[in-house]
Amino acid sequence: MKQVEELLLENKAWAKEKVMEDPQFFERLVNIQRPDFLWIGCSDSRVPPNEITQTQPGEIFIHRNVANMVVHTDLNLLSVLQYAVEVLEVKHVIVCGHYGCGGVKAAMTRHSFGLINKWLRNIKDVYRFHQEEIEALPTEDERVNRLIELNVKEQVLNLAETSIIQKSWKKRNYPYLHGWVYALQDGVIKPISTLGPNSTLHHPIYQYDNLD
Numbered sequence: 001m002k003q004v005e006e007l008l009l010e011n012k013a014w015a016k017e018k019v020m021e022d023p024q025f026f027e028r029l030v031n032i033q034r035p036d037f038l039w040i041g042c043s044d045s046r047v048p049p050n051e052i053t054q055t056q057p058g059e060i061f062i063h064r065n066v067a068n069m070v071v072h073t074d075l076n077l078l079s080v081l082q083y084a085v086e087v088l089e090v091k092h093v094i095v096c097g098h099y100g101c102g103g104v105k106a107a108m109t110r111h112s113f114g115l116i117n118k119w120l121r122n123i124k125d126v127y128r129f130h131q132e133e134i135e136a137l138p139t140e141d142e143r144v145n146r147l148i149e150l151n152v153k154e155q156v157l158n159l160a161e162t163s164i165i166q167k168s169w170k171k172r173n174y175p176y177l178h179g180w181v182y183a184l185q186d187g188v189i190k191p192i193s194t195l196g197p198n199s200t201l202h203h204p205i206y207q208y209d210n211l212d
Protein backbone atom coordinates (compact mmCIF):
# COMPACT_ATOMS: atom_id res chain seq x y z
CA MET A 1 0.00 0.00 0.00
CA LYS A 2 1.32 3.44 -0.94
CA GLN A 3 2.18 5.92 1.79
CA VAL A 4 1.09 9.56 1.42
CA GLU A 5 4.57 10.82 0.51
CA GLU A 6 4.60 8.37 -2.34
CA LEU A 7 1.26 9.69 -3.58
CA LEU A 8 2.75 13.19 -3.80
CA LEU A 9 5.80 11.91 -5.64
CA GLU A 10 3.59 9.99 -8.06
CA ASN A 11 1.54 13.14 -8.58
CA LYS A 12 4.66 15.11 -9.60
CA ALA A 13 5.66 12.37 -12.01
CA TRP A 14 2.14 12.27 -13.47
CA ALA A 15 2.00 16.06 -13.98
CA LYS A 16 5.36 15.99 -15.72
CA GLU A 17 4.33 13.14 -17.96
CA LYS A 18 1.09 14.92 -18.96
CA VAL A 19 2.97 18.04 -20.02
CA MET A 20 5.46 15.97 -21.98
CA GLU A 21 2.63 14.24 -23.85
CA ASP A 22 0.65 17.43 -24.37
CA PRO A 23 2.26 20.77 -23.43
CA GLN A 24 -1.12 22.63 -23.29
CA PHE A 25 -2.90 19.97 -21.19
CA PHE A 26 -3.16 21.98 -17.96
CA GLU A 27 -3.50 25.38 -19.65
CA ARG A 28 -6.64 24.21 -21.42
CA LEU A 29 -8.21 23.02 -18.16
CA VAL A 30 -7.38 26.04 -16.02
CA ASN A 31 -10.14 28.40 -17.12
CA ILE A 32 -12.99 26.17 -18.10
CA GLN A 33 -14.59 22.80 -17.44
CA ARG A 34 -17.11 21.49 -19.95
CA PRO A 35 -17.84 17.89 -19.05
CA ASP A 36 -20.67 16.12 -20.89
CA PHE A 37 -21.22 13.67 -18.06
CA LEU A 38 -22.20 13.66 -14.42
CA TRP A 39 -21.22 10.41 -12.72
CA ILE A 40 -22.91 9.30 -9.51
CA GLY A 41 -20.96 6.29 -8.30
CA CYS A 42 -20.10 4.21 -5.27
CA SER A 43 -17.17 5.36 -3.09
CA ASP A 44 -15.62 1.88 -3.49
CA SER A 45 -11.91 2.25 -4.33
CA ARG A 46 -12.17 -0.46 -6.98
CA VAL A 47 -14.50 1.59 -9.21
CA PRO A 48 -12.55 4.71 -10.30
CA PRO A 49 -14.77 6.50 -12.89
CA ASN A 50 -12.07 8.05 -15.11
CA GLU A 51 -9.95 4.94 -15.21
CA ILE A 52 -12.71 2.47 -16.12
CA THR A 53 -14.06 4.75 -18.87
CA GLN A 54 -10.62 5.87 -20.13
CA THR A 55 -11.57 9.52 -19.70
CA GLN A 56 -9.34 12.46 -18.84
CA PRO A 57 -9.55 15.28 -16.28
CA GLY A 58 -12.28 17.66 -17.45
CA GLU A 59 -14.49 14.99 -19.02
CA ILE A 60 -16.61 13.75 -16.09
CA PHE A 61 -18.14 15.67 -13.17
CA ILE A 62 -18.17 13.21 -10.26
CA HIS A 63 -20.16 12.57 -7.10
CA ARG A 64 -19.57 9.43 -5.08
CA ASN A 65 -21.19 8.03 -1.95
CA VAL A 66 -21.81 4.65 -0.34
CA ALA A 67 -23.84 2.52 -2.81
CA ASN A 68 -24.36 5.34 -5.37
CA MET A 69 -27.56 6.65 -3.87
CA VAL A 70 -29.78 9.53 -5.02
CA VAL A 71 -31.48 10.56 -1.79
CA HIS A 72 -33.92 13.43 -2.23
CA THR A 73 -32.91 15.10 1.06
CA ASP A 74 -29.15 14.87 0.39
CA LEU A 75 -28.05 18.49 -0.06
CA ASN A 76 -24.62 17.41 -1.21
CA LEU A 77 -25.93 15.28 -4.08
CA LEU A 78 -28.61 17.83 -4.99
CA SER A 79 -26.07 20.67 -5.10
CA VAL A 80 -23.80 18.63 -7.38
CA LEU A 81 -26.79 17.71 -9.56
CA GLN A 82 -28.06 21.27 -9.83
CA TYR A 83 -24.62 22.64 -10.74
CA ALA A 84 -23.98 19.86 -13.27
CA VAL A 85 -27.39 20.24 -14.95
CA GLU A 86 -27.99 24.00 -14.78
CA VAL A 87 -24.49 25.44 -15.07
CA LEU A 88 -22.36 22.78 -16.78
CA GLU A 89 -25.38 21.58 -18.80
CA VAL A 90 -24.21 17.97 -18.86
CA LYS A 91 -25.83 15.81 -21.54
CA HIS A 92 -25.85 12.60 -19.53
CA VAL A 93 -26.16 11.63 -15.88
CA ILE A 94 -24.84 8.17 -15.10
CA VAL A 95 -25.62 6.26 -11.91
CA CYS A 96 -23.01 3.51 -11.76
CA GLY A 97 -23.25 0.75 -9.17
CA HIS A 98 -21.08 -2.35 -8.99
CA TYR A 99 -21.61 -6.03 -8.31
CA GLY A 100 -20.46 -7.14 -4.87
CA CYS A 101 -21.23 -3.69 -3.38
CA GLY A 102 -20.57 -3.77 0.37
CA GLY A 103 -23.20 -1.09 1.03
CA VAL A 104 -25.93 -3.12 -0.63
CA LYS A 105 -24.74 -6.32 1.08
CA ALA A 106 -24.87 -4.57 4.47
CA ALA A 107 -28.37 -3.26 3.77
CA MET A 108 -29.55 -6.84 3.13
CA THR A 109 -28.60 -7.95 6.62
CA ARG A 110 -30.39 -7.29 9.90
CA HIS A 111 -27.18 -6.11 11.52
CA SER A 112 -26.97 -2.60 13.03
CA PHE A 113 -23.92 -0.69 11.77
CA GLY A 114 -24.51 2.54 13.69
CA LEU A 115 -24.84 5.86 11.89
CA ILE A 116 -24.72 4.31 8.42
CA ASN A 117 -28.03 2.52 9.18
CA LYS A 118 -29.74 5.78 8.19
CA TRP A 119 -28.10 5.69 4.78
CA LEU A 120 -28.61 1.94 4.24
CA ARG A 121 -32.27 2.38 5.11
CA ASN A 122 -32.77 3.81 1.60
CA ILE A 123 -31.49 0.54 0.11
CA LYS A 124 -33.69 -1.53 2.44
CA ASP A 125 -36.66 0.35 0.95
CA VAL A 126 -35.58 -0.66 -2.56
CA TYR A 127 -35.40 -4.26 -1.31
CA ARG A 128 -38.95 -4.02 0.02
CA PHE A 129 -40.28 -2.62 -3.29
CA HIS A 130 -38.85 -5.62 -5.16
CA GLN A 131 -38.96 -8.22 -2.41
CA GLU A 132 -40.80 -10.89 -4.40
CA GLU A 133 -38.44 -10.79 -7.37
CA ILE A 134 -35.31 -10.81 -5.18
CA GLU A 135 -36.43 -13.59 -2.84
CA ALA A 136 -37.34 -15.84 -5.79
CA LEU A 137 -33.63 -16.09 -6.70
CA PRO A 138 -31.86 -19.26 -5.51
CA THR A 139 -28.51 -17.99 -4.16
CA GLU A 140 -27.41 -15.15 -1.89
CA ASP A 141 -25.02 -13.82 -4.55
CA GLU A 142 -27.81 -13.66 -7.13
CA ARG A 143 -30.08 -11.89 -4.65
CA VAL A 144 -27.40 -9.30 -3.81
CA ASN A 145 -26.55 -8.71 -7.46
CA ARG A 146 -30.19 -8.32 -8.46
CA LEU A 147 -30.73 -5.79 -5.67
CA ILE A 148 -27.65 -3.93 -6.94
CA GLU A 149 -29.24 -3.70 -10.42
CA LEU A 150 -32.66 -2.74 -9.06
CA ASN A 151 -31.06 -0.16 -6.77
CA VAL A 152 -29.36 1.54 -9.72
CA LYS A 153 -32.67 1.57 -11.62
CA GLU A 154 -34.40 3.08 -8.59
CA GLN A 155 -31.76 5.82 -8.23
CA VAL A 156 -32.24 6.76 -11.89
CA LEU A 157 -35.97 7.12 -11.16
CA ASN A 158 -35.11 9.20 -8.10
CA LEU A 159 -33.16 11.55 -10.37
CA ALA A 160 -36.12 11.83 -12.74
CA GLU A 161 -38.33 12.79 -9.81
CA THR A 162 -36.27 15.91 -9.01
CA SER A 163 -37.46 19.30 -10.23
CA ILE A 164 -33.84 19.88 -11.40
CA ILE A 165 -34.06 17.10 -14.01
CA GLN A 166 -37.68 17.76 -14.95
CA LYS A 167 -36.99 21.45 -15.48
CA SER A 168 -33.98 20.67 -17.67
CA TRP A 169 -35.96 18.14 -19.71
CA LYS A 170 -38.52 20.83 -20.40
CA LYS A 171 -35.98 23.54 -21.18
CA ARG A 172 -33.15 21.65 -22.91
CA ASN A 173 -34.51 18.18 -23.74
CA TYR A 174 -31.61 16.59 -21.84
CA PRO A 175 -29.79 15.17 -19.82
CA TYR A 176 -30.38 11.52 -20.47
CA LEU A 177 -30.21 9.38 -17.34
CA HIS A 178 -28.42 6.04 -17.34
CA GLY A 179 -28.22 3.21 -14.82
CA TRP A 180 -25.11 1.05 -15.10
CA VAL A 181 -23.52 -1.75 -13.07
CA TYR A 182 -19.77 -2.39 -13.16
CA ALA A 183 -18.43 -5.93 -12.69
CA LEU A 184 -15.37 -6.16 -10.42
CA GLN A 185 -14.60 -9.59 -11.92
CA ASP A 186 -13.90 -8.45 -15.47
CA GLY A 187 -14.07 -4.63 -15.44
CA VAL A 188 -17.03 -4.51 -17.81
CA ILE A 189 -20.03 -2.19 -17.32
CA LYS A 190 -23.56 -3.53 -17.90
CA PRO A 191 -26.20 -0.94 -18.89
CA ILE A 192 -29.41 -1.47 -16.88
CA SER A 193 -31.79 1.40 -17.64
CA THR A 194 -32.14 4.71 -19.48
CA LEU A 195 -34.57 7.59 -18.98
CA GLY A 196 -34.99 10.71 -21.10
CA PRO A 197 -37.31 13.68 -21.54
CA ASN A 198 -40.16 11.52 -22.87
CA SER A 199 -39.96 8.79 -20.23
CA THR A 200 -42.74 8.11 -17.78
CA LEU A 201 -42.06 8.16 -14.05
CA HIS A 202 -43.05 5.73 -11.28
CA HIS A 203 -46.33 7.56 -10.86
CA PRO A 204 -47.75 10.89 -12.15
CA ILE A 205 -47.70 12.26 -8.61
CA TYR A 206 -43.93 12.83 -9.06
CA GLN A 207 -44.45 14.97 -12.16
CA TYR A 208 -44.27 18.72 -11.47
CA ASP A 209 -46.56 20.74 -13.72
CA ASN A 210 -45.53 24.31 -12.89
CA LEU A 211 -41.88 24.31 -13.99
CA ASP A 212 -40.87 27.22 -16.19
Ligand code: CO
Nearest residue numbers: 042044101102
Ligand atom coordinates in the same frame (compact mmCIF):
# COMPACT_ATOMS: atom_id res chain seq x y z
CO1 CO B 1 -20.17 -0.17 -3.39
